[in-house]
Amino acid sequence: MLHPMGRAALFSSALAVCHPLYAQPADPDPASSYTLTANATLASEYRYRGLMQTNRRPAIQGGVDFTHASGFYLGNWNSSISWLGDGNAEVSAPLEMDFYGGFRHAWGNGVNLDVGVLRYEYPGDYPAGFVSPDTTEVYASVGYGPLSVKYSHALTNLFGFADSKNSHYVELNGNFDVGVWGLVLNTHVGRQVVQHVDNGSYTDWKLGVTKDLGGGFSASVAYLDTNADRAVYTNPKGRYLGSATGFVSITKTF
Structure with missing residues (x-):
């Protein structure tokens, strides 16, 4: 049984399997700012924090990324989704749109820092009373x-869970x-803590390989x-969203 969110309280982006790297903004060309x-x-599918x-x-x-020589960056990333409609037939929201901005810096001793803000948007049609997943x-x-090590902190409700502000995710x-x-x-490995949701918190993990094919591929x-608890993360169609899976993808960078 799903937690209230129009009965679809599921999560929506260091590969596409676990969301974008927010494209890990490229280092600026020395000849350009x-x-x-x-x-x-x-x-093969989209998983975020382990959930389908x-x-x-x-x-x-x-997506697209703009990076300044100072270390500041802005970006947008998008993906097809079905989790909102899978959880509630009255919902039509087939797209996730992420907008983010931040600052990153790398020191010569191998230490690097990245801080920023990320907004997840799910444009679409929702029934009255539906808790926004944004x-x-x-x-x-x-x-x-x-x-x-990365820490993410929700300033709003988390992906449609009511009263879930200040939920957080820690990952290594x-x-x-x-x-x-x-x-x-x-x-x-990551730990998602969902505030005020019984059995909503869970751990996810991943092991994979990436191969540079050349030519930007x-x-x-x-x-x-x-x-993840099956009682919380099983949709009305009876599909458990946190099941183990294999994943493949191919990416082109321009």
Whole structure:
């Protein structure tokens, strides 16, 4: 049984499987004060913080990022979704749109910092009384070499859970150069705490690899799982959203 949110209190973006990297804004060209990049992804499905967003169907995703030499950046990322309609037949909201901005800095000793704000928007048609899934989070990430720790804090209700302001997500990510075939090993574990929702908090984890194919293309494969409570994270169609799954995607960066 789903927590109230029109009976669809599910979550909606370090690969497309777990949302965008907010495209990890590229370092500006030394000859320019800013960099503008775009990305497009075709994924076997969209998972965010371990929970399915497209009911195990493929997802089309893409975004654009503006980065200034000072370290400030702005961006937008979008994905096809179905979780809102899967949870409530009166809802028509097939798109997630994310808008974010922040500041990042890397020191010569391998330490880096990234802080910002992220707004998740779900444009569409909703019945009267439906709790809006639109969510605003602030985040801060500190990294050293291949490891990073990130904290995200909800300033609003979290993805349609009523009275869930101040929910938060803590994650540890590691991306390690394997040293063969140009593979990068991707590891992730995260803990989502949902305020005032019985059994709404859970842990998710991921293990995968990314391969740079050249020409701006990259491919990813991953395995991910969660311990999300089935009573909370099963939609009205009887599908458990936190089940273990494999994932593949291909991304083009422009």
